Amino acid sequence: MPSPSPSPLRIVIVAPESLSPEPHDVDAWWEAERSRSLRIGLLEAGYNIVAVLPVDVFLPDRLAQIQPDMIVVDAESQARDTLEHVVMATRDARRPIVLFTDDEDTSHVRDAIAAGVTAYVVAGLASERVKPVLDIAMARFEHEERLRTELAQARNQLSERKVIERAKGILMKRQAIGEEEAYARLRKTAMDKGLKLAEVAQRIVDVSDLLG
CATH class of the missing domain: 1.10.10.10 (Winged helix-like DNA-binding domain superfamily/Winged helix DNA-binding domain)
Known part of the structure; x- marks a missing residue:
């Protein structure tokens, strides 16, 4: 009897909830298109998007209630502020965090990784490459957690x-x-x-x- 296939990863996306910006706002339109493409890529890869949450004071409580397997941050140009909120919200219950951003200024990538971000992806990723990125991010997170546990022991x-x-x-x-x-x-x-x-x-x- 074949073993049952594993359940799809439960993913929370942290992003602006609206995908319908004002028509005259070109930057917001491109961000919405990128966000839509990311979500399509996640769904096509078989992931379970359980919620799309905004960055606000309720984020830690919402994440604690949902208990996702992974957090995907769909950040606008102010990626640093968004990351700080997400990292703070997961400091007591670590989870893999994957950042997709349109901010080409990668000067703070090092700080983001040090703070707990598992993967940092600048805009331009094709939807079919979303799954490999998340698979690698999950494998890296699990490896780091094993090392963290061994060090603590x-x-x-x-x-x-x-x-x-x-x-x-x-x-x-x-x-x-x-x-x-x-x-x-x-x-x-x-x-x-x-x-x-x-x-x-x-x-x-x-x-x-x-x-x-």
């Missing part, structure tokens, strides 16, 4: 080792025992109480700091 392990070493030192000094005995007592206490070794060590350190 490594830091946590280092911190735990430091606490354990300090707790061993306290036991060795106060109970006049060797390092192996101090470690054995820490381990036995952890097993008896159903705690992690680092948790027992932290309690010993906390009590030692309290008593001086």
Whole structure:
């Protein structure tokens, strides 16, 4: 029996909601055409556009409610301001962010990537190339998240080792025992109480700091 195909990515587009600018506004007309082409490309590639949200004070709450898989920023020329709002809105729940913009001034691309933007695409992208760009952006995001998790785990392990070493030192000094005995007592206490070794060590350190 073939496995079910994966559900399409749920995408939120952050952009001006209107695709019908004033006829005399040439710049707005071109932006609307680019935005329309982007949305067509997303739909043709099989993505699920669950919402188009404006940049306003309600953006963080709306994103938290919708929980999209990816955020596509369809920015006008003021891309920097839009990005700041989107990055702030996703700082507590990271998601891949792909920016499509008509701003050819790429002097702040580095800052945008550093702030959390996964892919930065200047206008001119054909609709059939939208999917490869988003696929790469998702793969890059997942890779970076794995690295972020591994780094956090490594830091946590280092911190735990430091606490354990300090707790061993306290036991060795106060109970006049060797390092192996101090470690054995820490381990036995952890097993008896159903705690992690680092948790027992932290309690010993906390009590030692309290008593001086």
